Amino acid sequence: MVYFDNSATTIPYPEVIDTFSTVARSYFANPSSLHPLGKEAEQLLNHARKKVASILAVEAKEIFFTSGGTEGNNLAIKGTARQLQKRGKHIITTSLEHSSTHDAMAELENDGFSITYLTPDMNGQVSAEQIENAITSETILVSMIHVSNELGSKQPVEETGAILRKYPKIVFHVDHVQGITKVPLSIKDASIDLCTISAHKFHGLKGNGVLYVRQGLKLSPLFSGGQQEKGFRPGTENLAGIVSLTKALRMAFDKADDKIASLKDLSTWIEREVSEIDGVVMNSPLNRAPHILNFSILHMKPEVIVQALAERDIYVSTKSACSSKNFEPSRVLSSLGFSETRASSAIRVSLSFDNTKDEAIYFVKTLKDIVSTMKKVVKV
Template identity: 55%
Template sequence: MIYLDNSATTKPYKEVLDSFIKVSSEYFGNPSSLHELGGKAERLLMQARGQIAQLLNVQQNEVYFTSGGTESNNLAIKGTALMHRKRGRHIITTGLEHASVKEAMEQLKELGCRISVIAPDKNGFVHAEDIEKEITPETILVSVMHVNNEIGSIQPIEEIGEMLRKHSKVVFHVDNVQGIGKVPLDLYKANVDLCTISAHKFHGLKGNGVLFIRDGLLLSPLLSGGNQEWKMRSGTENVAGIVAMAKALRLTMNNMEKHLERLSSIKRFIIDEMDKIEGVAVHTPERNSAPHIVNFSIKGFKAEVFVHALEERGVYVSTTSACSSKKSAASSTLMAIGIPEKDAKSAVRISLSYENTKEEAEVFTEAVKETVIRLREVMKS
């Protein structure tokens, strides 16, 4: 099996699974309980918080645990809108965002917020000056993803953050689900107020995530109850999953230091090979794109047909993002950068991890070439 759908989810590291089982078995107490079992769980929780804070280069009290990227994005966006609704109801986002951001914006629109959506250029980038043009005294939030989950374009987060220093009342949220462990981002330097990460994108377990909330920033909680996470996110913490997430992040950051150049070279090889195939158009930008994502269209084929044809050969890829892959509509990201709808519906995304090898990339590219030939012959007959 060659697994090339790591932007959808990653295979958990063995060490991560071992940690989860050990904590679940031996430290199963509720961290809010007063007895020793609860105390042990609480100490593990705080230790994991400290480890994640160190890896993100932030303070411990700025790390809030959630159930994953979707919840973190919703808490960041809706929590900001509810907290600052008396000051303004205008929010700025982009045409590149994940469904959890887009749908949160749609809900807020129904509640009376005005949403400005910044269009990307043809290469999949938004520009700080275009965002600044939309800022008004009513603007309370700007939400921009770091790495696009479909084409891999890296947004100019530092430039946008620097621009927003002139608009100090505007909160800056970054969805960093696809960037974490692949594309470095200094949250303080980039003037980021809120940042989302999700464990299962870096070999942790599903159901765990983090929302970085800059010290002093106030949000309205979305979940009420036991006042966990400093009253920001009620609900008994998933201690085993959180400990496992801290380990996964540490291992992934170590792999980034050791293997980022190798990952980039594998991506470069795949793009070069795709460019040699007649009828294939690569949509991932040549420059300023993440080292693990390649998106391309194969003219004349529906994407799902191609995905299943590769699956028969033991190669696993995807169409659009996992949250949208079962919908028949064309990728909104590709449409936003001007790709014709017919080509957008034939788009395939591959996404690498540090565990993928050059040999797997060679097998994949040969499988693509042979599958294209075979499917074209079928269409002719």
């Protein structure tokens, strides 16, 4: 199998599954229970929180466990908007965002908030200057994706954080779901107030994530319920998921140290080979994240290519996993000003640290064969 769909989800590390199963079996008690079994579970939860905090170089009290990226983004965005709405109702974001951000913004717009969607350039990037120009006295939140899940383009998070230091009342949220472990980012140095990550994008399990919340910041919770996660995120904690997320984060960061460069080499090799195919246009910019490559094969249905590759045991995506079942042109690619043909024929290849050159060679050869066969069929 050649699995090149790591931005949709990654293959969980076997050690992560073992950790999940050990914790689910041995630490089944509710961390809120007062008896010794509950205390043990609570200690393990505290330990996991400290571990995640130390990996991300933040404080343990700033780590809030969630069910993943969708919840993290919703909690960050709606939680801030509802908490600060008396101060102002203007939010700045980009047209590149994942649907969990995009749709949360649309909901807030219906509730009377005014949203500025910044348009990226042809490289899929907005500038920090665009953000500063959009700020008004009513602005309460800037929410930005770090690495575009469709294009792999990187947004100027550090520069935006530096600008927002001049506006201490504006909350800065970063969706770091695709960037974590692949594109280094210091939460503290970039002056980020809220940061979303999701375990299944770094070989953890689905249904687990972290929202970093800068100390002192208050959010209006999405759910009503108990006092877990300081009331920001009520509900009995998924301890086995949380501990396995911690394991995955440690393992993925350990690999990142010496694999980021080879990941970029591998995707650059694929990029070069694929660009030679007649009808291919690259959609990802040259300075993209090392693991995501997006290209269009003009006038060919991407879903047909995805299926043809799958028949040869190769797995890639058309656009983001959440929207891949609608065959409309990609919202993100269209927002860059790409034609309908280009925005409707995109293929996304997304790698992990474990992919190899042999897999890349097989992928390129197979793709070339499929495209040339399809061209012949069309001509007949």
